[in-house]
Amino acid sequence: MHEIKTLGVETELHRFFAAARLRASDYGDHYVALWDALDQASRGGKRVRPALVLAAYDGFGGTDHALSTPVAVSFELLHTAFLIHDDVIDGDLSRRGMANISGRFTARALEYGARTLQAEAWASTAAILAGDLALSEAHRALALLPVDTEMRGRLLGLLDRAVFVSAAGELADVTNTVSRVPLTIDQVITTLEHKTAIYSFEAPLQAGAVLAGAPEEAIDALGLFGRLIGIAFQLTDDLLGVFGDPETTGKSVLADLREGKQTALIAHASATDRWPLIAPFLGKHDLTEAEADQVRNHLRDCGAPETADALAREYASRAVDALETPVMPDVLRVTLTQLALSAVTRRK
Amino acid sequence: MHEIKTLGVETELHRFFAAARLRASDYGDHYVALWDALDQASRGGKRVRPALVLAAYDGFGGTDHALSTPVAVSFELLHTAFLIHDDVIDGDLSRRGMANISGRFTARALEYGARTLQAEAWASTAAILAGDLALSEAHRALALLPVDTEMRGRLLGLLDRAVFVSAAGELADVTNTVSRVPLTIDQVITTLEHKTAIYSFEAPLQAGAVLAGAPEEAIDALGLFGRLIGIAFQLTDDLLGVFGDPETTGKSVLADLREGKQTALIAHASATDRWPLIAPFLGKHDLTEAEADQVRNHLRDCGAPETADALAREYASRAVDALETPVMPDVLRVTLTQLALSAVTRRK
Incomplete structure (x- = not known):
């Protein structure tokens, strides 16, 4: 959605990184490489958050993109910062199928002749700093x-x-x-809401609306929509993380199981008689494809994917209901309803 | 310096942390513990940065502490954030002789029955997040x-x-x-300037002066003073880190040597014939007290402490020279001259 509108965001991000790279050149090659890696980390996403800021801003009659673009950029860079520090926390070296900041700096360190442990320490340093900068x-x-x-206080x-x-x-x-x-399942949903739904959906939508001077009732409705749709999105994400097609999603279907990620699938299964067959494989760092297939079969047998999917659809439906207020502009309601649909029908 | 003036900063920080802790209580005990740990991390320092903001602001006739206090708080929390992420980067579990955020969360995880590796991962998570919050x-x-x-743009x-x-x-x-x-030695000094002098001395002094409407010439002079005195401070810090009295400084005199920290002492020694006797011990993680004594003797023999001390005094002296401009208020010049003296004569 809003591919054209987020072009201004791309331009602004490009300008920001070009200036930072130039400025970094006074501090040595490694710092330039850090900014290159940060620039790359900010690319390749779906630009969901900027699109939400702009959709809400435009929807409530906002016309000054010199104001809405920096707000959109702010939420995109917040997202970038969180992904980067999340990867440090998880010890991941890649994201979206490419080497992330730690991955790039590990390779760079080895090129410079560092030993493995040193390379890892240096790479985490780069990633922690890059997250701080974003x-x-x-x-x-x-x-x-x-x-x-x-207005500044509210934003x-x-x-x-x-x-x-x-x-x-x-x-x-x-x-x-x-x-x-x-x-x-309630605990899983609360964590999804806190970790992702607020910053990714509620806040960008409300920021765009506040900036456009939308009425309080609309801002509240967007907040509720954002929390609900954010949960629906993440429930679908977790479903695709185990049952998706890696060719389409670009994500491994082993990673969540190996990590022992606590999803709605797992929460559902843990209350069924299949649980003893599933539990031993969760968090198994060297889980094989064959073992993962077994886990998937057990999850299917106890109805976990159907439950997660139904839950995602229920949240998406409640999200759409939240838009049913006369203060919500029609164009915005249509856009957000489409978003809600795509949140639960997407394959990637 | 300025113990009384920074009382307003203490009050403001106290209010901020009390409000955050209350707010965190909606998100579970661990998050409250995270805020407690962050609160503790912000204490126990010398409040140098707030004192510099306030000295510069007052020195140029500023009187509205409702403006200067938040600026002082900002630089103190920036410092807190950097220390926290620095500890994550270095893998340190204590700071100022007490468990730091990672240290507190490692202990908390073990109390909750976590295994060691899990405890470490959880503790780094807490520390990375705490730094982001600060x-x-x-x-x-x-x-x-x-x-x-x-004014906002300048600050x-x-x-x-x-x-x-x-x-x-x-x-x-x-x-x-x-x-x-x-x-x-030049490379060591550049790193000290970038890593510490700018954010700890230059920026707080300039921010206080800018907020008070000081003339550009004075702001430039404070910037130069800040960079030079920051370097002098850090040179002394590195000297005390190897030759200080741990009872007075509260810091181990083994840590820098074990880490292989590249200080002016080491830079000096590396260009002398004592270097082959020193080099093997640097970065030795299990360096003993006796080995450290040997290293100290070799460093003394090649004149490293005298060189570092002379260098610190030279930078402090150049810093004081930078204040010699008629636009610098007398009271501020006296305060900063005392600071410059204490930077190189302190024992802790």
């Missing part, structure tokens, strides 16, 4: 907006809530993965 | 300041430079430690 620019893009004090409040709640969600997510105690 | 609030404190667009520019240059310095510092190729 996070800083996310704040800066909003802070520099030429709006009045009240910064949305960003602050996004950071605060996402950190809570990330901590809970890692706690859950480490603890291995099966969660209830 | 960094976010550093930005937010400045962004919310009720000043005009031009945000100083914060942006501080983040940008510090990240370059941190990357260089870790690169140097990993690479083990001895540096020249």
Whole structure:
């Protein structure tokens, strides 16, 4: 959605990274390489968050893209920062099928003759710093907006809530993965909401609407829509993470199982008699394709994919219901309804 | 210095953490524990950066502490964020003689029955997130300041430079430690300047002065003073890190040697005939007290501590010279001259 509208965001990001790279050249080749890696980390996503900012802004009659573009950029860079630090936390060296910042810096260190352990330490350093730089620019893009004090306070409040709640969600997510105690489906959903739905859907939609001067009732409705659709999106993500087609999604269907990720699939299965057949394989770092097939069969047998899919559709449907208020502009309602549909029918 | 003036900063930080802790209680005990750990991480320092903001602001006739306090808080939280992420990068579990965030969360994980590797992963997660939260609030404190667009742009520019240059310095510092190729003294000084002097001295002084409406000439002079005194401070720090009294400094005199930290001491020694006797012990993770004594003797024999001390005094002296401009208020010049003296005569 909104491929054309987010062109302004691409241009702005391109300008930002070009300036940063030039500035970094005063501090040596490695720092330039760090900015190159950060630039690359910010690409290749679906630009969902900028599109939501712009859809809400335009939907409520906003016309000044010199204001909406930096807000869209802010939420995209916040996303970039979170992905980068998430990869450090998970010890991942790739993202979207390509070497991520740690992956690039590990290779760079080995090229320079470093030993493996040193290379890893150096690569984590680069990734932690890159995340800090992206996070800083996310704040800066909003802070520099030429709006009045009240508007700035509201936008910064949305960003602050996004950071605060996402950190809570990330901590809970890692706690859950480490603890291995099966969660209830409600606990899974709360973690998805905190870790992803607020910063990815609620906050960008509300920021666009606030900037356009939308009525409070509409901002509340967008918040509710955002939380619900964010949950639906993540439920589908977790489903595709085990049952998707890797050729289409570009993601391994082993990673979530190997990590022992606590998804709705797992929460459902843990309350069935198939659980003893599934549990031993979760979090098994060297899980084979054949073992994963077995786990998938057991998950199917106990109805886990149907449950997760039905749940995602229920959340998407409730999200669409949240748009049923006369203060919601028709064009925006149509766009967001399409988004809700695609959230649960997508194959990637 | 300025113990009384920074009381407002303590009050403000206390208020911020109390509010965050309350808010975190909606997201579970671990998140409250994370905020407790972040609160503790922000304590126990010398509050040098807030004191510099306030000294410069007051020195140029600023009187509105409702403006200067948030700026001072911003630089203190920036410092907290950098220390936290620095500890993650170095794999340290303590700071200032107490368990740091990773240390506290490692203990917490073990209490909850986690295995060691899991505990470490969980603890790094907590520390990375805590740094992100502190960094976010550093930005937010400045962004919310009720000043005009031009003033906000200037203050945000100083914060942006501080983040940008510090990240370059941190990357260089870790690169140097990993690479083990001895540096020249000039290279050591450049790294100190980038990693610490800009964000700790230049930026806080300039921010206070800018906020008070100081003339450009004074802001430039404070920038130069800040870079030079920052270097002097760090040279002394590195000297105390090997030759200090641990009872007074509260710091181990083994840590820098074990880490293989590239200091002016090491840079000096690497160009003398004592180097072959010193090099094998640098970066030796299990360096004993007796071996450290040997290294200290060799460093003394080749005049390393005298060189580092003389260099620190030279930078402090050049810093004081930078204050010799008629636009510098007398009270501020006296305060900063005392600071310059204490930078190189301190024992902790």
